[in-house]
Amino acid sequence: MKRLVVTADDFGASLEVNEAVERAHRDGILTAASLMVGGAAVNDAVERAKRLPSLGVGLHVVLVDGRPVLPSDRVPALVDSEGKFRTDMVRAAMRIFASPAARRQLAAEVEAQFDAFAATGLPLDHVNAHKHFHLHPTIAATLVKVGKAHGMRTVRAPVEPRAVLRAVESDSVRSGVEGIWAQQVQRLMRRASLTTPDQVFGLAWSGAMTTSRIQGLLKHLPDGLSEIYAHPATGPYAGSAPGYRYAEELAALTDSLAKQAVARNAIVLGRFTDFIEGERS
Numbered sequence: 001m002k003r004l005v006v007t008a009d010d011f012g013a014s015l016e017v018n019e020a021v022e023r024a025h026r027d028g029i030l031t032a033a034s035l036m037v038g039g040a041a042v043n044d045a046v047e048r049a050k051r052l053p054s055l056g057v058g059l060h061v062v063l064v065d066g067r068p069v070l071p072s073d074r075v076p077a078l079v080d081s082e083g084k085f086r087t088d089m090v091r092a093a094m095r096i097f098a099s100p101a102a103r104r105q106l107a108a109e110v111e112a113q114f115d116a117f118a119a120t121g122l123p124l125d126h127v128n129a130h131k132h133f134h135l136h137p138t139i140a141a142t143l144v145k146v147g148k149a150h151g152m153r154t155v156r157a158p159v160e161p162r163a164v165l166r167a168v169e170s171d172s173v174r175s176g177v178e179g180i181w182a183q184q185v186q187r188l189m190r191r192a193s194l195t196t197p198d199q200v201f202g203l204a205w206s207g208a209m210t211t212s213r214i215q216g217l218l219k220h221l222p223d224g225l226s227e228i229y230a231h232p233a234t235g236p237y238a239g240s241a242p243g244y245r246y247a248e249e250l251a252a253l254t255d256s257l258a259k260q261a262v263a264r265n266a267i268v269l270g271r272f273t274d275f276i277e278g279e280r281s
Contacts, residue, residue, distance in 0.1 A: 002221050002267045003275050005197070006253065007032040007229040009060055009128070012039030012046075014237035020250045022048050024232050025055050028254035029262060032271050034060035034128055034229075037116035038069045040238070046120045056125030056271025058154075059117045061110060061143065063133050064089050069112040077102035078109065093136050107142050114150040126272040128156035128229075132203070135181040144192045154272040156227060157186035157196040158203045165204055168216030172204060195276055198224035207231055207244030211252040218261035225275055 008021045011033035018041055024030035035045055035057055049057045064085050068075050072083030077099055078092070079085055086092040096102045117124060127147055134140050134155070143155065159182045165172035182200075189196045201217050202209060209230040217228055232253055233246035240246065252258065262269060 002223055002265065003225045004221060004262075004267050004269055005032050005056070005126075005225075005227045005272055005275070006030050006269065007034060007058075007126075007128075007227055008232050008253075009034045009130075009229055010036055010039070010231055011049075011057070011060065012036040012042035012044075013239065014039070014233065015041050015044060016233040016235055016237040016246070017041070017231075018045045018048055019234050020232035020246070021045070021055075022052065024250055024253040025052055029258050029269060030055075030232070030253050031269050032056035032058060032125055034058045034126070035117065035120075035122075036060050036062055036066065036130070037113050037120075038062060038067050046122065049120075049122055054271075056273055057122045058124060058126030058128065058272070059113060060128060060130055061113055061134065062130040063106070063109065063139065064092055064131055066130065068109050069116050070109050075105040075109050077105050089131065089133065093133075096136065096138050103138060103142075106139065107146060110142050110146045114146055114152075118150065123273065124151055124153075126154040126156065127152050132156075132158055132182075135185055137184070140185050140188055144188065144194070148192065148194070152194065153276055154195045155185075155189045156200060156229075157189060158182045158200045159186050159198075160201055160203045161199050161222065164199070164201070164217070164220050164222065167220040168213060195225075195272065197227040198222070200227045200229065202227075202229035207241055207246075207249075209249045209252055210245065211248070211255050211257070214252040214255075214258055215261050218258065218265055218267065221265060221267060
């Protein structure tokens with residue numbers, strides 16, 4: 001069976017993102033969204049989510065390129081002089097690996113983000129991390145420890161099959177280094193009795209999940225549990241990534257041909273919770 005979760009990341013980052021998430025869920029194939037609990041428009045996102053009970057909302061753990069939930073003086077090893085998370089992921093990763101203080105602060109911040117999600121009253125559908133920073137082994141281990149205590153059952157491990165990408169676009173490539181780390185995270189999560197998708201799509205074409213690519217992925221979707229993630233928004237916003245084709249991604253998710261492709265290829269759409277509970281029933 002082809003089971004598919006279609007996720008929007010950065011829910012709560014801005015009103016432009018929140019509006020797109022609601023529209024893509026009501027009018028398109030979007031089934032889930034990952035919430036930034038420290039996002040500028042998080043309250044609006046939570047209000048919308050409560051009006052959309054069929055939308056699976058998860059936690060988008062932010063540890064880079066954003067602001068912490070804890071006061072910045074509680075996590076000095078993780079932030080810059082302005083109290084924001086560092087944007088240099090390599091240097092941030094090295095500090096977390098080398099510094100016991102940074103690791104303690106990391107655990108405290110992850111705990112605070114799970115607590116903030118719980119305070120929304122929304123069921124926790126899934127967990128992932130901004131810019132896939134949980135591919136860092138220390139962050140992954142922290143996520144398992146803290147997340148399981150907060151009812152986490154599903155985690156994204158972005159294992160993206162190159163053969164499928166090439167079936168959609170013959171010249172597609174993907175970083176082998178990221179793929180190796182993703183496979184390690186997938187094994188770690190499954191050893192911890194957590195569910196991860198069998199394959200995830202969105203890494204190679206991040207910010208450019210266009211109509212043709214979405215429809216190509218639906219046509220060539222493998223069996224098992226898959227996730228397609230995107231970054232829909234009605235347009236650029238404060239803090240948005242340069243070059244991301246936000247409006248095009250929204251159009252791809254709401255295109256009528258996408259719904260037709262889901263039906264034509266016998267794909268079952270749902271939230272992660274739907275598939276987990278289906279397996280256990």
